[in-house]
Amino acid sequence: MAKRAHSVQRREESLSRERIVEASIQLLDSSGEEGLTFRALSERLSTGPGAIYWHIANKSDLLTAACDAVVARTINETIVARTPEATIRAVALGLFDVIDEHPWVGSALTSVPGLSPIVRILERIGQQIRALGVPEEQQWAAVGALMAYILGVSRQNAANGQLARTRGLDRADFLDAVSTAWSQLDPKEYPFARSVAGKIRDHDDRVDFLAGIDLILRGIGSPRRRLRP
Amino acid sequence: MAKRAHSVQRREESLSRERIVEASIQLLDSSGEEGLTFRALSERLSTGPGAIYWHIANKSDLLTAACDAVVARTINETIVARTPEATIRAVALGLFDVIDEHPWVGSALTSVPGLSPIVRILERIGQQIRALGVPEEQQWAAVGALMAYILGVSRQNAANGQLARTRGLDRADFLDAVSTAWSQLDPKEYPFARSVAGKIRDHDDRVDFLAGIDLILRGIGSPRRRLRP
DNA sequence: CGTTATTGTGGAATGACATTCCATTTATGT
DNA sequence: ACATAAATGGAATGTCATTCCACAATAACG
Known part of the structure; x- marks a missing residue:
């Protein structure tokens, strides 16, 4: 998934791993560990949970990425x-x-x-x-x-x-x-x-x-x- | 709750904090942290989740008690x-x-x-x-x-x-x-x-x-x- | 320029979970 | 016996991660 070998962003305000991770960090900081839910995340990114799963394997993956960043x-x-x-x-x-x-x-x-x-x-x-x-x-x-x-x-x-x-x-x-x-x-x-x-x-x-x-x-x-x- | 000032066990095979904690430890050991659910616990104790909540405040309380033991x-x-x-x-x-x-x-x-x-x-x-x-x-x-x-x-x-x-x-x-x-x-x-x-x-x-x-x-x-x- | 794959989207559906509620059952004190 | 409190267990609630799928946007190709 997400093979963008030599392609530009597909949509202007599109989703991306980075945008998701950044939003997660903000969410985690403001509402703590339990504040990071896919519902809250999709609201903040104004999309649905499914779209997030296109860029990220699961919640644990998301947490690791945020942590690493x-x-x-x-x-x-x-x-x-x-x-x-x-x-x-x-x-x-x-x-x-x-x-x-x-x-x-x-x-x-x-x-x-x-x-x-x-x-x-x-x-x-x-x-x-x-x-x-x-x-x-x-x-x-x-x-x-x-x-x-x-x-x-x-x-x-x-x-x-x-x-x-x-x-x-x-x-x-x-x-x-x-x-x-x-x-x-x-x-x-x-x-x-x-x-x-x-x-x-x-x-x-x-x-x-x-x-x-x-x-x-x-x-x-x-x-x-x-x-x- | 559970004021048994000078009373014996009310029922022979009754529930008790200890019995619950003991069962939780077994469950935790055999199925790991995620194996401790109120469903599994009530099955093992052949009762309903409500009965467990009479003896124990919540899951965190239960975990602490098991840990302490x-x-x-x-x-x-x-x-x-x-x-x-x-x-x-x-x-x-x-x-x-x-x-x-x-x-x-x-x-x-x-x-x-x-x-x-x-x-x-x-x-x-x-x-x-x-x-x-x-x-x-x-x-x-x-x-x-x-x-x-x-x-x-x-x-x-x-x-x-x-x-x-x-x-x-x-x-x-x-x-x-x-x-x-x-x-x-x-x-x-x-x-x-x-x-x-x-x-x-x-x-x-x-x-x-x-x-x-x-x-x-x-x-x-x-x-x-x-x-x- | 139009057709077709591919890549991405979002909302609805699923199933597990902790917790609460409440109608009953059981024991105890009178 | 009867009243009262202690316990019980099953059904109901609402939240969660995750999956599914119908659909939209883009790129690739003719």
Whole structure:
């Protein structure tokens, strides 16, 4: 389908994969993951569901395409910093922020492993790990850990944000709720949870996120004590 | 609803939250996340959907309950090992394996943060971090990083397994597909992905997972060089 | 310039799903 | 026995992704 080998647009205001993906991104951003329905999409594009299916295989395909478009933008925009560590931090923070802004990206990333968006990220981080001088047999573990951490935390962070929004709480109220819930746990069974309950209330997710990145980077550099030249 | 203050079961073979949750777990395990429908559930329990709604608020509630049940089992079963690091590894591996066996647990964990299953895990790991002598102001970062890593990787691993099963590939074929896809990427744009493509083919997910855990543990112990007494 | 394939469109139809409603049935306290 | 509350199960509702198909616009060819 859609073989337009050497042909121009068939109709002036015609449908196209790009137009559909763009509309999907807008829909996802404004109404969240559940806001992307074929009904809403066809209304926005003033057409029928059938026409959309001519350009796109199914909803999952659509989600992947939207996800790829957004990730590709960020990964390419991220500025290259001075040191490999700084670059990794920048890439990580960039992803954290995109996923925070487009929470649906988090969920979509899991579904198609080994493909576009994931590979882009892998490549970017992998090059920095190489630049750090990590021996080749340890590179895979290092990149794997970083990616899992970055995607895992960003995703969870985005999910929390969405949950709070859904329940009509703002961030402060939400954290307050969690904090009080934890501090009311049984002191014998949950001493640790109680002890950190207070810290939850006014923590900065981005700071915590970066702290974790540094932790992993330190672990990567640690055995050879080679973190900085 | 369901106030049974000082009453016994009303009917012999009656419905109950537990029976419903148990059936849901079986259904989820046998037919995956999409296999849990109220239709299938009411058939298995030989009742109607309405009866189920008397005991359970909605599907999300049901999923959370099932998730909690499974996680609680594992967390409590996990043996306490000699050192805190070993215990953390054991807990981590335990979770990795449960999520691998019940892939739906991974997805369900994200949806209700700050509540039961998450807190159980947090507590368990937190206690070990304390035992490691990590200063209190760094405990939150350490536990957060570990949890994000454990849940993130386990989840992705389970998702991969499911994806492979859905597409009717076995693990080897799947890895092979990814590996060849990566090795056919543009060498200029994707040098790193190409370089690790080969390693993908015969790697052990559990080993990689533990390598990441060790990386983080090393990072936690590193600044004070206190990993082992 | 007209005819015919091909490529695209959009609306109606299908079947699965979560959830709600409500007329009944069952147990418990009086 | 009888009243009341707890439970039940099946039918009804509305939304969703996806498929189907009659049709329109374009290109390809004579």
